[in-house]
Amino acid sequence: MFGRKPAPFKPYAFGAKPKRKFPRWPILLVIGIVLGGAAVLLVQEEYLPPRLSPQESARLTETNSQLNLALQQTRNELEQAREALARQQAESVALAEELETARAELQPLQDDLALLKDVLPPDPRGGALQIRAGRFLNEGSGLDYHIVLTRQQVGKPFKGAVQFVVEGRYPSGRPGNVTLGPIPLEMGDYRNVHGSAPLPDGMQARQITVRVLDGGERMQAMRVINSRN
Template sequence: MFGRSKPVVLESYGHRRKRGRPPRWLVLLLSGVAVGVAGVLVVQERYLPPRLSASESSKLRTAYDTTEAERKRLQEALGEAERKLATTTTQNKALQDELAGSRTRIERLNQDLATTVEALPPDPRGGTVEVRAGKFTVRGGSLVYDVVLARDRAGNKPTTGVLQLQVVGSSAKSPQATVALKPVPLSFTSHEVVSGSQPLPEGFKAREATVQVLDRPAGRALGMRVMLVK
């Protein structure tokens, strides 16, 4: 009865825990971590895009850099094209203004020419088309001519035909020779100044020119006049 007494151990939770078993809270924590990792893996495998390897990531980066460089190049090209378009628009506006000014000057010159033609002496021969004036010179073996034509009763419908020049002169073979030059097409309403040059035979010396206005080559005469070659 009076032997050695044993120490009494008090349990704070009211029961004894088996030795070697982990705490319940640690088990729950580890279980939650495992479930979370498994969920992440399942989501990645089923719903997210597949993960790229190192080589695939490198290729993707290279493709991105190439695309970005091309985008910048195209952006610069677009800016250059916009600048050129602005410059072209400005130039076109200047050309349009210049064209409008040229048309205005041409209209004024036509009016001045019509006034000058009206002031010229009438064709003594008359005719449907009057040969009001003409200038003929020989230069470099060619006959250079300026002929002023006018219609007596000008209408809206233009007169069409040809201008036929016959040059009288002398050559080494004959002291009196006539050369018919190539017909010149005509189409005018009220007046027309026909200018040009045509070659003469070699050694031909022109003295006078007969101006004929025909409705067609070798056709009906609409007007005629003989003038000196100076």
């Protein structure tokens, strides 16, 4: 119609069959799988930790079990420590209550002691540290003693010693003097010193000189007291 001739019709039966191209995607898929597997192997070999052997895996499992057991033991010990702390706190509260009760019971005794210090006659020699009273008894081969000391200036506790110089007679009638060993002393404003000291060779005390010495062995108080028997 426009001057172009239509192409002649050629059926397949009389002409060449057209060629079909093989699709490329299966090839690309295979190549991708191969490259991916190679990449995984490369990463495992070069960058990831080596895979554990069965023996190493068993040891790791055993170590993990031991750690879990140790953790449980630690938790148990922590719980026991908490319980012990709770008991100690309860005991502390009970002790505080007992201490308060003891203080309340001690107050009347402190009042009596203050009255006793006022009633006792003063040391004839006076001084900051005084020997307010004393009693000595011959008992067997020893000397029982009881003296009362008071101190007016209360700051630091007084530390020193009490020493007895004993004048008496031996069983033969011979008079004698003996200085007994010092008795350690530490006191605030009041102190009872009592006990028993041996006398040599059956000596019977008649008169005792009481000396109170400080830490430098300087005499701070002295009083002469007769034995009662």
